[in-house]
Amino acid sequence: MANVGTESVQLNSATSNVSWSPIHRQVNLGDWLFRGLTALFAGCVIALLVGIFAILTWESTDAIRRFGIGFLTSTKWDPVFKEFGALAFIYGTLLSSALALLQAVPLSIGTAVFLSEIAPGWLRAPVSFLVELLATIPSVIYGLWGIFVLVPWMRSYIGPALSSTLGFLPFFQGPNYGVSVLTASIILAIMTVPYITSVTHEVLRAVPPMQREAALALGATKWEMIRLAVLPFGRTGIIGAIMLGLGRAIGETMAVTMVIGNRADISASFFAPGSTMASVIANEFNEATYDLYVQVLVEVGLVLLLVTVVVNILARVLVWSVRTGPTGAARA
Numbered sequence: 001m002a003n004v005g006t007e008s009v010q011l012n013s014a015t016s017n018v019s020w021s022p023i024h025r026q027v028n029l030g031d032w033l034f035r036g037l038t039a040l041f042a043g044c045v046i047a048l049l050v051g052i053f054a055i056l057t058w059e060s061t062d063a064i065r066r067f068g069i070g071f072l073t074s075t076k077w078d079p080v081f082k083e084f085g086a087l088a089f090i091y092g093t094l095l096s097s098a099l100a101l102l103q104a105v106p107l108s109i110g111t112a113v114f115l116s117e118i119a120p121g122w123l124r125a126p127v128s129f130l131v132e133l134l135a136t137i138p139s140v141i142y143g144l145w146g147i148f149v150l151v152p153w154m155r156s157y158i159g160p161a162l163s164s165t166l167g168f169l170p171f172f173q174g175p176n177y178g179v180s181v182l183t184a185s186i187i188l189a190i191m192t193v194p195y196i197t198s199v200t201h202e203v204l205r206a207v208p209p210m211q212r213e214a215a216l217a218l219g220a221t222k223w224e225m226i227r228l229a230v231l232p233f234g235r236t237g238i239i240g241a242i243m244l245g246l247g248r249a250i251g252e253t254m255a256v257t258m259v260i261g262n263r264a265d266i267s268a269s270f271f272a273p274g275s276t277m278a279s280v281i282a283n284e285f286n287e288a289t290y291d292l293y294v295q296v297l298v299e300v301g302l303v304l305l306l307v308t309v310v311v312n313i314l315a316r317v318l319v320w321s322v323r324t325g326p327t328g329a330a331r332a
Contacts, residue, residue, distance in 0.1 A: 143258030203237030
């Protein structure tokens with residue numbers, strides 16, 4: 001027993017020596033440096049965002065003082081008489097992005113469900129590759145395709161078909177020039193499909209197999225299993241994927257500029273030409289011949305940034321509300 005007590009004292013002494021050894025102190029120093037370095041990186045990202053806000057605000061100070069809140073509520077855009085209002089561009093940005101999501105979300109979620117739940121193994125990989133390949137195509141290529149293919153189709157086939165079937169609605173009335181908000185939304189939908197599809201596919205693949213097996217064991221068909229077990233489990237990630245696509249649509253510039261018509265106007269018809277905040281900056285920045293004109297365009301960029309931030313905040317709130325709902329609480 002005395003030997004056991006002596007060995008225990010020696011073991012405690014050895015453990016005490018190890019805990020205070022220089023090697024252990026070196027590990028603690030490394031952890032401290034690692035935490036500090038990662039915190040610095042995170043701080044740099046925050047500082048970058050704050051810096052962008054500050055620079056855009058500073059560079060548009062005179063325009064903000066001159067037009068005030070009326071800049072956001074006026075549709076007047078006349079560089080000759082130095083009268084500027086961004087409401088038409090805000091409207092065009094939100095309308096084209098919303099129409100793009102209405103078209104892209106069903107197509108993207110359907111494609112993701114097919115790839116994760118229905119497609120055979122030999123077909124899944126090539127289709128996934130082709131979908132992701134759409135995200136690598138430069139936006140100017142989409143714009144050229146829109147000018148030479150989609151605009152003539154819209155003018156000759158798609159527009160007349162919509163007018164004949166849905167012409168009783170104000171959204172599908174008026175002259176159809178081919179270049180329009182609807183045409184821009186179709187381009188945006190095609191451009192956002194790979195982002196929403198890829199993220200949704202990964203979300204559905206992450207659903208535990210037990211979720212599917214439990215539904216099938218209770219007698220559910222494959223469609224019922226997908227609708228009642230798979231999609232509700234991954235809805236938080238799916239909402240995040242949709243918001244990622246929305247951010248892509250709001251900030252798109254080149255392709256939209258080439259097919260939207262670039263007219264500072266608010267119209268109920270989807271066939272009417274319009275303009276977005278990104279497209280007006282791209283179109284007119286080189287033509288800004290005086291300081292106030294430049295500052296107004298910078299202020300449009302500031303508004304675009306604010307709209308993007310607000311949309312992302314709303315997306316976070318939506319995801320949080322879904323996550324803390326009855327299903328989310330059960331998963332947590």
